[in-house]
Amino acid sequence: MNARPEPRELLYEGKAKQVFACDDADVVIVRYKDDATAFNAQKRGTVSDKGVVNNAVSAMLYGELEAFGVPTHFVEQLGARDQLVRRVTIVPVEVIVRNRAAGTFAKRYGVDEGLELDPVVVEWCYKSDPLGDPPMNTATAVALGLADEAQLEAMFDYAADVNDYLGARFAVAGLELVDFKLEFGIDAAGELRLADEISPDTCRLWDAETGEKLDKDRFRRDLGGVEEAYQEVWKRLRDTQGRDLELPEDDFDLDHVHLDDGDDDAALGAALPRPGAHDA
Ligand code: AIR
Numbered sequence: 001m002n003a004r005p006e007p008r009e010l011l012y013e014g015k016a017k018q019v020f021a022c023d024d025a026d027v028v029i030v031r032y033k034d035d036a037t038a039f040n041a042q043k044r045g046t047v048s049d050k051g052v053v054n055n056a057v058s059a060m061l062y063g064e065l066e067a068f069g070v071p072t073h074f075v076e077q078l079g080a081r082d083q084l085v086r087r088v089t090i091v092p093v094e095v096i097v098r099n100r101a102a103g104t105f106a107k108r109y110g111v112d113e114g115l116e117l118d119p120v121v122v123e124w125c126y127k128s129d130p131l132g133d134p135p136m137n138t139a140t141a142v143a144l145g146l147a148d149e150a151q152l153e154a155m156f157d158y159a160a161d162v163n164d165y166l167g168a169r170f171a172v173a174g175l176e177l178v179d180f181k182l183e184f185g186i187d188a189a190g191e192l193r194l195a196d197e198i199s200p201d202t203c204r205l206w207d208a209e210t211g212e213k214l215d216k217d218r219f220r221r222d223l224g225g226v227e228e229a230y231q232e233v234w235k236r237l238r239d240t241q242g243r244d245l246e247l248p249e250d251d252f253d254l255d256h257v258h259l260d261d262g263d264d265d266a267a268l269g270a271a272l273p274r275p276g277a278h279d280a
Contacts, residue, residue, distance in 0.1 A: 005029060005084055015041060016054070016201060025087065026188055032058075032081045036201075038220040040132040047219060051081045053230040054199035059083050060237060061166070061198045068165045070158050072194040073185055088185025088195050092127040093147050095159045098179040099167065102204050103217075105179070114178075114211070122159060124152075127183065154192050155184050162194070168245035170205060173236035175214065178204035200233050 007020035007029045015037045020029040032051035037044050055077065062074035073085040098105055101115040105123075124141060125133045136144075138152045147155070159182055170177045180203040185195035196202070200215040207214060214229040 005078065007031070007082070016051075017197070022084075027075060027084050028087045029078065030055075030083050030085055030197075032083075032197075036216070036219050036226075038216065040129065043220065045219060047226050047230065049227065050201070050230055053234045054197060054201055055081050055083055056234055057199045057237060058197040060241065061169070062194070064169065065162060065165060065194065065198075068161065070161050070165070070194055071191060073187070085195070086187050086193065088187050088193055090127070090183060090185045090195060091147050091151065091155070091192075093141050093152070093155070093184075094125040094127050094133060095155055095182045095184075096123040096125065096179060097121070097159050097163045097182070098123070099163070100176075100178045102178050120163065122156060151184075151192055155182075158182075158184070158192075158194060162198075164248050165245075166198070166203075168247045169237075170203075171208065172243045172245060173233075173240045174208045175205045175233065175236060176208050178206055180204070200230050205233060 005022045005024065005027065008023065009021045010018060011021050011028065012019040016033055016035055018031040018033065020031065022029055032055040034046045034048060034050045035044070036047045036050060059074065059077040062072045066072050066074060073088050075084040075086060077083045098117055098121040100113075100117060101109070101111045102113045105111075105121070106113045106115070124136055124138055126136050126141070126144070126146065127133060138149075141147050141152060142149055162180075162182060163177070166180070167177045180198065182194060182198075182202075183196035184192055187193055203215060204213070204217060205215045206212065213223065214233050217223065218226045218229050
């Protein structure tokens with residue numbers, strides 16, 4: 001047996017997590033903090049035991065997603081706040097999936113929160129703290145050299161699978177998955193993997209019966225009961241682990257949001273050749 005991985009050098013400190021090197025260069029230890037920020041870190045605070053909940057929720061869901069067929073960076077949970085993950089290079093493109101209007105979407109388009117979105121909306125943002133993660137389309141991501149078309153297609157397909165799985169998984173826990181953000185990374189073998197975390201920090205989760213918000217919006221909007229909401233999400237997921245899920249019947253894969261006739265270029269949104277480019 002290998003020795004239990006120990007955290008060595010601090011490689012990176014983000015808003016909600018620290019990343020430590022291990023003796024094995026292929027993996028790193030992620031430590032979840034209680035620090036909370038919102039609105040590009042303009043609002044700061046701490047949420048007691050948020051790190052414990054997010055580590056537990058993320059570990060459980062990444063294990064389940066891996067079993068569902070989505071490659072992830074997750075290796076194993078090491079302790080209350082720590083998990084071992086494969087070392088990846090993060091693709092600086094965030095994928096947001098929206099089943100209902102909320103947050104910046106509701107504000108941007110002047111619609112009520114809760115409006116059901118059909119088709120499901122996929123948005124792309126440039127992961128950049130100084131720029132405040134601006135929205136972009138996939139042509140922009142390619143043109144800026146942030147990712148290539150094949151990677152964006154794969155991210156789209158994985159995001160669809162994650163939405164299928166998590167929608168059903170949260171449903172058995174009495175929660176509605178309103179929207180969420182994903183990040184991906186490239187591992188040492190060049191494989192694209194789901195990275196970062198999935199938790200009430202990165203998903204909007206509403207009580208399926210009452211619509212009560214059980215996610216980071218309680219912190220962002222000073223709604224109170226933040227700690228309790230995070231604990232409630234963990235408790236419900238834990239209590240429903242292993243239950244049968246009602247996955248979408250036709251292995252729904254969001255293809256309809258391409259809004260095209262199967263032409264993959266159109267899926268990338270305005271990915272037009274430059275005039276004259278073919279003559280070069
Ligand atoms: N998100 C986006 N950037 C950081 C995070 N955590 C998540 C939010 C929400 C979804 O992406 O937590 O679940 C959409 O966020 P917004 O602010 O664009 O409405």
